[in-house]
Amino acid sequence: MIKSNIFVISTLGQLSQIKKILNKDNTNHVLVISYGNKNLTNSIIAGLGDLAHTIITISNEMKNEDYKILFDNYKTFFEDFNYITDIYICSFEGHYNYINIINKKLKCNLHLVEEGSGTYSLLKDSSIKNNLIFLKAKKKGIKDWVRLINILIPKKKKSKILYKLLFFTPPYIRERFNIINEYNSVNLTFPYKVKEIFHAEKYNEIVDNNIFINYDEPLVMKEIEENAIIFVNQSFNIPDELHVSIVLEELDRVFHGKKIYIKFHPKDSDVLKSEFRKQINFNKLEYSLLEFENEIPFEDILLKSDINTLVGISSTALIYSKKYRTNIKCISLGEKYFSKIINVDDIALKDKYFIRYTIDVLRVFKELIDFK
Known part of the structure; x- marks a missing residue:
């Protein structure tokens, strides 16, 4: 029986990270999330080389019906695969929560791979001292006051509040406001920084092995x-x-x-x-x-x-x-x-x-x- 690893990526940086942790003993398949930037998507595809891949395109201006389609696309993709053992994602929030929900049925190992500094955003200082300057702004509408309050409320706490308020809505609505906290492994450049915000069986440091993506050197x-x-x-x-x-x-x-x-x-x-x-x-x-x-x-x-x-x-x-x-x-x-x-x-x-x-x-x- 051939086991499959699924890697979900949307940027060149994420592609570079997964290249460092590919399991050579398994069949590796990459799900590319494209936001409509053709040059970027083409560069990702070029960097994949002979790695099998599937592309799901997402609009930059998503409406509720678009999120339902995306949820269904994720579900179809994962359920069409046989013998998935491990799923690697590069984000803990937004529509990546759909994968977490689908995986509760699949019961695969779920792994977080660093996407960039955003992976550490739950650690940022939300104190008012960094945001007092916004109170002096001349033009502030209701949305701006709401945004200021959102900044001052830590992301994790805000996520819990929104999730409870939307508990009785369909999963494609409520889940994108959730945060994924539980993993089989967390694979980061600085894993020691996230032990208080992510729970995992293993905290692995991503080490560069000088694995270059095969581009012709400009x-x-x-x-x-x-x-x-x-x-x-x-x-x-x-x-x-x-x-x-x-x-x-x-x-x-x-x-x-x-x-x-x-x-x-x-x-x-x-x-x-x-x-x-x-x-x-x-x-x-x-x-x-x-x-x-x-x-x-x-x-x-x-x-x-x-x-x-x-x-x-x-x-x-x-x-x-x-x-x-x-x-x-x-x-x-x-x-x-x-x-x-x-x-x-x-x-x-x-x-x-x-x-x-x-x-x-x-x-x-x-x-x-x-x-x-």
């Missing part, structure tokens, strides 16, 4: 000089011109006169990239843009180039880089960036909340990162 990788400084960009819902000007201003403040490489995020638009080129040329900065035809995991860039310093706003790369290169300097510009957008009226409060959230999660790892 020529641009060979252009990266020794002791390089790389800025990893992030996509926020901030006007492109403002975002780029803040980033370049802060980079110049910290690294005046030095050459910097800018690595784009897979979600960065061509318009944003063009804005970087425009402002770099206008300010006569010695910055180079790293552009790839197909996205590759940052781990590959980190291990195949001589990077001395990694800079970002609140990128997860700042957390994980020291696992690959212990001597690398990791610097966050997040606090300065946030201070320059908090009072901009044209930016919605919900977008400011999100940026604050990502910085607060990053601070869970303040021992690894220098906040400038």
Whole structure:
């Protein structure tokens, strides 16, 4: 009897993680959750190589009827497989709860695999001291007050409240507000940090085995000089011109006169990239843009180039880089960036909340990162 492992992923980072824990003795099948980004999905499929896979596409604007369809799609997928022994998921919340519900009937081993800093979000500081600044905002509607209350209530407690309120609703409605706490194993880069929030039989540290995803190495990788400084960009819902000007201003403040490489995020638009080129040329900065035809995991860039310093706003790369290169300097510009957008009226409060959230999660790892 051939046993099957099912891995559920939606990003290149998750693909990189599961490559490290694949069980060679079993049949491994990957369920790819696609959010409609064709380039990203194609890069994931390319990275899978000869691993068998199935794709389920999810809309970015889900309605209740869409969640019912998704729940049914999950159910059909898992029930069509024979002899599943282990299911690996990279998130403990949202629609991944559907898998947990389905698995109560299947009785497979359920494992949590790190998806990024979001895995540690239950540890972030929800205290009011990080959110007082929002009370000073000029424009606040009912939704913004609700959002502020949501921030101040720890996610785990909020999940329990919502789940109880929705107890008598169909599972495709209530379950997406739940949090999965019980696992056969938790597989993380920093497993010691989550023992108080996740219950598992085993807490395994994911160790890099230099398993690269098989991409052809882009020529641009060979252009990266020794002791390089790389800025990893992030996509926020901030006007492109403002975002780029803040980033370049802060980079110049910290690294005046030095050459910097800018690595784009897979979600960065061509318009944003063009804005970087425009402002770099206008300010006569010695910055180079790293552009790839197909996205590759940052781990590959980190291990195949001589990077001395990694800079970002609140990128997860700042957390994980020291696992690959212990001597690398990791610097966050997040606090300065946030201070320059908090009072901009044209930016919605919900977008400011999100940026604050990502910085607060990053601070869970303040021992690894220098906040400038």
